[in-house]
Amino acid sequence: MSAMETKILSLRSYLMQRLMISLYLLWLVSTVVGYFATINYANQPYDLVLLQRAYAIADDLKLGSGNEQLDVIPDLPDGSDPGMPDKVVYTVTDSEGRKLAGNGNTLRPLSYRRDRTGPLFSNGEREGQKTRMVSLVYKSNGGVLQLHVAETTQQRQALIRGILSNIVIPQLLLTLIALAVVWYGLKQGLRPLERLRNEVLNRKRDDLSQLDGSQAPAEVRPLIDAVNDLLERLKQVMQAQQRFVADAAHQLRTPFAGLKTQSELALRTNDPEQKQHALEHILTSTQHGIRLVNQLLALARNEPGGQGTESFTTLSLNHLAQECTVNWVQMALEKNIDLGYESTSATVEIQGDAASLTEMLNNLIDNAIRYTPEGGHITVGVGTTADGAELYVEDNGPGIAPEHRERVFERFYRILGSGQSGSDLGLAIVAEVAKRHGAEIRLDAGSGGIGTRIGVCFCASNEMRRRPS
Ligand SMILES: Nc1ncnc2c1ncn2[C@@H]1O[C@H](COP(=O)(O)OP(=O)(O)OP(=O)(O)O)[C@@H](O)[C@H]1O
Ligand SMILES: [Mg+2]
CATH class of the missing domain: 3.30.450 (Beta-Lactamase)
Incomplete structure (x- = not known):
């Protein structure tokens, strides 16, 4: 140092x-x-x-x-x-x-x-x-x-x-005076900068308020503006982070509170039926808790600052989509939903992280199955568009109203009245994974204006490599 x-x-x-x-x-x-x-x-x-x-x-x-x-x-x-x-x-x-x-x-x-x-x-x-x-x-x-x-x-x-001493000595004196004047001028001129430095040094750890650049020289203003801009962004990120932690704690409290109540109940009662009922509730709460923690971990993994693009490999989107779909068939059958897979080309290759993309697709299919009523249809598909490859999940469920379409990708955003409970992180994870892959998400109504169609486009403009054959 x-x-x-x-x-x-x-x-x-x-x-x-x-x-x-x-x-x-x-x-x-x-x-x-x-x-x-x-x-x-x-x-x-x-x-x-x-x-x-x-x-x-x-x-x-x-x-x-x-x-x-x-x-x-x-x-x-x-x-x-x-x-x-x-x-x-x-x-x-x-x-x-x-x-x-x-x-x-x-x-x-x-x-x-x-x-x-x-x-x-x-x-x-x-x-x-x-x-x-x-x-x-x-x-x-x-x-x-x-x-x-x-x-x-x-x-x-x-x-x-005699002549020389009359030239050299005054010149030397003049030089020294000039130096002293410049030194003093510089000290005065740099004073606003020193004041700024002290202001930053003496700040409290969490003080992200703007720097006062009003007295700084014009040359330093752009730097101060840039720092202020950075501080502002940092402040927003920190606020978002704080909000997120508060929301996450709040969400975690619900399954824990359920666990506590049901275990107390189970301990108090001697009725085997009530005990059984309480234990089932305990299992549900635990599953909710596990789901929430897993979703939080998935989100952290895909956030900027988590894994970067080092884990990217060339992979086949078709393969990935097919495998995921197969894993959800049983679940769909239980709800009497027709879950199918379709693709317009045999192989569409992209650069990506298989685990994250699987996480993304699982969340999309999970939503589709969860929110589509019994007897519905879901299609998972891979296609090529004019500028790239697209992975999509389409259902004929209730759809997402246009006013919610932007916000459903926010963390802990929930549309009331769906009758389903979730951790409200699924689409936020989808958004983070897409962002990490430079992909674009398109949320529309399904065919005929019914249901939901969420497409993730790995476009050429996003510099994703793709090789359809
Ligand atoms: N296919 C869909 N059809 C209708 N509504 C949907 C669909 N997908 C998502 N939504 C709506 O968007 C909201 C946000 O979805 P998201 O996946 O982020 O959260 P969640 O499913 O509630 O929780 P999680 O998936 O984290 O357990 C849901 O509450 C739901 O109302
Ligand atoms: Mg979900």
């Missing part, structure tokens, strides 16, 4: 992480770009000063005049003045780079080896210190003289450091 929890990152942490990485990268890029821009701008004025100093030295040495005075020593800063910490050195060389004069031993820049003229700036190192150098070329007496003036870069470095 803890492994699962670690995987679930909160929305706020996720957004903050993303934002922090982006802001950090942004800050890094702006610092690097700022650094190079700073170097460039800091160099420009210093380079100009260096160039003027080089011109001044050239003037002092009279370079390019044809009358050079290379033994003159120009006055140059040596870095000892605290206000001017950079040391300046110069070198005069011939075109081959041989030193002719100067107090330094500066190397001529590479570009000058390719006959370049004009001032040329280059970076170098001297006695472990970074230097910036400008080189000039003078033509004199047919030869070429090169002047290289180099200075250390302490002042430049100080300026760069």
Whole structure:
């Protein structure tokens, strides 16, 4: 469980992480770009000063005049003045780079080896210190003289450091402020969600009332609506479940109450005839109780959440219907009812659970025999329709009035006045089995508008596989 929890990152942490990485990268890029821009701008004025100093030295040495005075020593800063910490050195060389004069031993820049003229700036190192150098070329007496003036870069470095700290530190501060603002904004923005979470967490176990999404952000509304929809459905299912348990308990009470009364009677009386009578009642009540429990179990087996479609096999509807019918023949005979089987094709195969389908058919035939008066006719049949296979049971009994046709499939729904007692679950079981098989139930009057015809259609549109031959 803890492994699962670690995987679930909160929305706020996720957004903050993303934002922090982006802001950090942004800050890094702006610092690097700022650094190079700073170097460039800091160099420009210093380079100009260096160039003027080089011109001044050239003037002092009279370079390019044809009358050079290379033994003159120009006055140059040596870095000892605290206000001017950079040391300046110069070198005069011939075109081959041989030193002719100067107090330094500066190397001529590479570009000058390719006959370049004009001032040329280059970076170098001297006695472990970074230097910036400008080189000039003078033509004199047919030869070429090169002047290289180099200075250390302490002042430049100080300026760069100053500018950089003025860029980087405020930027860093801005980044931190932006992060803080976003963090606070997110905290505020996600507050309605947190409130919702607490509301759900603190709910009582059986509280299925709707969530209040009025203050939630628009993005979360669809989720809340979906949850509310689910809660509503759950509430209905729970209410139905509660009703069902109450009804079932109520139904069970009747046979139990009968058992109690009759056993008390049997114990009290010494009359063998009365005892016999009480025992017969006890048997009837027990049979009712058993029937009810069996019907409840059948219902539970076929409900969604019970067995799924794993137990489905390819089976022959004809076979199944025939077998069931045979089992009820004796019962029909006792009531002088003509129970027959008919089929329009030899084999109609479907995918289904044989036990459930038998349960379904038993309930249909049981109803037909129970509610059809003596001397009636019942037909169990299998046929093929335009879009699938149909299993039906038709009788010529009293029929089911149109106003009851929808409701007879409800659990514990009973049409008064039939003169029969049952557990009122038979057709509910039929409905559940049909639903589990993706089949459709059609309840009509029998042929000639007399009696009842209940057809269960395993239609192609229900994706049931069938193979008539
Ligand atoms: N073939 C039929 N002819 C006339 N009425 C029927 C027929 N089948 C069902 N009914 C009516 O529909 C009602 C519901 O039937 P259902 O099978 O669900 O319950 P039941 O037969 O009373 O009880 P159970 O079958 O669970 O013992 C019955 O009470 C009956 O009035
Ligand atoms: Mg029944």
